[in-house]
Amino acid sequence: MIELSSSFIITAYIMLIAITIGAIAALLQKDLLRAAFISGAESIALAFFFQALLAPDLGLTQAIVGTVLLPGIIILGVFKTRRTEED
Amino acid sequence: MTEITIQLLGFIAATVLIVVGMGGMLFLDNLIKKVIAFTLLSDGVNLLLVALAYIEGGIVPILLPGMSISEFTSRAALVFPAGIVLTNIVIGVSTTAILVALVIMLYRRYGTLKASVILKGERR
Numbered sequence: 001m002i003e004l005s006s007s008f009i010i011t012a013y014i015m016l017i018a019i020t021i022g023a024i025a026a027l028l029q030k031d032l033l034r035a036a037f038i039s040g041a042e043s044i045a046l047a048f049f050f051q052a053l054l055a056p057d058l059g060l061t062q063a064i065v066g067t068v069l070l071p072g073i074i075i076l077g078v079f080k081t082r083r084t085e086e087d
Numbered sequence: 088m089t090e091i092t093i094q095l096l097g098f099i100a101a102t103v104l105i106v107v108g109m110g111g112m113l114f115l116d117n118l119i120k121k122v123i124a125f126t127l128l129s130d131g132v133n134l135l136l137v138a139l140a141y142i143e144g145g146i147v148p149i150l151l152p153g154m155s156i157s158e159f160t161s162r163a164a165l166v167f168p169a170g171i172v173l174t175n176i177v178i179g180v181s182t183t184a185i186l187v188a189l190v191i192m193l194y195r196r197y198g199t200l201k202a203s204v205i206l207k208g209e210r211r
Contacts, residue, residue: 006092008093009091009092009093010095012093012096013096015100016096016099016100016103016140019100019103020100020103023103023104023107023108023127023210024139024189026123026127027107027115027120027123027124027127032117032119033121035119035123036123039123039126039127040192042127042130043126043130046130046133046134049097049100049134050134052093053093053094053097053138053140053141053146053164054142054145054146054147054164055092055140055147055164055169055172056147057173058133058137058169058172058173058176061155061176061177062133062176065176065177065179065180066126066130066176069175069180069185070126070180071182073164073180073183073187074119074122074183074187074211076119076199077119077140077187077190077191078119079144080194081189081190081191081194081200082194082200085113085117085120085150085200086199086200086201
């Protein structure tokens, strides 16, 4: 039996920092298109965190859904409305 | 001083996501930003449930050949929160799609994305 969970703690540390920076940076952008892309990057960090927490099926689903579908829907909304945040 | 485990790091990350998402939903003015903050909040709740299911020193819940049932049930991570979170991820996509559609309808009617202007009710 391979002990995977002891080596995953380095992944967990890096992804904790990535999730924190990505979540705050996505909400501070003035450009809404860039905010959608940064939320996708935060979502793939969350997928790696699911992998470290012994749920690889949720990691696969989160990687596909959070990186392609959610930013795609938000980008469609941005193109239908306006791109920059007005003052 | 408690030992730092992956579960504790998961709880910290879930707390950060929930606080940032709820703060964004409450205090940001742009409607698309509110939708992005809602997805962050949903991710935080998912991560909290998955971190609750983690078992220290456990294995992925797949029954491999040569493994006894008692060893599997004592070491495998819990599978019920994984089922809830899998449903929640898929439902979150459709909820976000409905939110974006409502934002587009509000923009067509009011001509702006600012919630403070829309709440005054002045049509274009």
